[in-house]
Amino acid sequence: MLKKGDLVTRYSYNHDVVFRIIDIQEDDVYLQGEELRLKADAPYEDVSKLSDRDYEAFKNVVEEQEDYSYRLFRQDYRLLKEARKEKASKHAYEKKGDYFQVPPRILHIDGDSVFLKRCIRLYEKLGLRVHGQHVRETEMPDKVLPLIEKVQPEIVILTGHDAYLKGKGEKTxxxxxxxxxxxxxxxxxxxxxxxxxxxxxxxxxxxxxxFEHLIQAGANFASSPARVNIHAIDPVYIAARVAYTSFMEHMDIWQVVRNTVSGTDGLGGVETRGMLRIGMPAIEDFSHSFS
Incomplete structure (x- = not known):
């Protein structure tokens, strides 16, 4: 007997995605990705409850993916930090004292409150300033400007869930x-x-x-070029790369998305400047835990 909150997979998709049941109405089950930003529905008979053993195996794979992305980002961060030190040296900052860095403010608006909490924890781990707000996807157009006026961010993340519904039209x-x-x-x-x-x-x-429509609407970065699923934390790594790249530099799109779990099939964008600024002399209040 299935119930709300159960973790399940779908027979018709060869059990490729783990979902959590968010509602059951008569013969239909409504699903939300457990690690992916995907919503779906399925006939009751198409849904299979996940065993405890399979769930542990699934969690191990997810944790490995997230750890790998984090390690890659740390490597990139060290390279960015070394480049900033070299540039600071050329400008004689180091002769007068160490510099400090001022990452941008981030507004993360998420249609999923659980994923939002996970993302906030990762932002904090990365030493970034973020204001997180849970807003349903359908309400985002009406609520976004008051939030921007309140937070005054330099980076805005708009995410939650989505899905391409084959029965309702072509991908275009x-x-x-x-x-x-x-x-x-x-x-x-x-x-x-x-x-x-x-x-x-x-x-x-x-x-x-x-993806194409979101870029045409004015997004710097968006999902999903190949219409694949993206991981819950992928938007954080996009924001982090922008936040830790100097405003004097344009970012290579590949460099931005390569450390995400989804890669270039799931994420893309247009040439964009970084948002980090450096200053001097060093001030303790501007120090950040991520290194």
Whole structure:
């Protein structure tokens, strides 16, 4: 007997994704990805409850993926830090004392409260300043500007869940996506007030989102070029790379997405400047735990 909260997979998709049941209505089961930003529904008979052994194996794989991404990001961070030291030396900062760094403020708006909490923990682990807000995907267009006015961020993350629904149209048809049109409308709302791509950096999208439409709406980075699923924490690594790259530098798109779990099939974007600024002399209040 299935119930809300159970972890399940689908027979028709060869048990490829682990979901959590969020609702059951008559013969239909409504699902939300346990690690992926995907929503789906399935007939009751198509759903199989996950065994404890299979769940442990699944969690081990997920933890390995996340640890690998984190290690790669640490490597990149060290390279970025060394480049900043070299640049600081050329500007004679080090002759007058160590410099400090001022990462940008991040506003992370998420349609999933559980994923948002996980992302906040990772931001904190990375030493980044973030304001997290749980907002349903359908409500984002109306709620985004007051949040931006309150937080005054330099980076905005718009994510949650999404899905391409094959039975509702071709991949080029925006109406065939569960929430892509709301992400796109939210991006357009922001760009009417903040048109500069280097003034306010935007990531938008979730699993299988309409990548081209989100970029055309004005996002710097978006999902999903190959209409694949993206991991819950992927948007954090996009934000972190932007946050720890100097505003004097344009970022290579491959360098931005390569440390994510999903890679270039799941994430892409346009050339964008970093958001980090350095100053001097060194001030203890500007120190950050990530190193």
């Amino acid at each position: 048809d925006l109406q065939a996506y569960r929430y892509s049109r709301y992400y796109a409308e939210t991006v357009r709302t922001i760009r009417r007030q903040y048109p500069g791509f280097d003034q306010l950096v935007i990531f938008a999208g979730a699993c299988q989102s309409h």
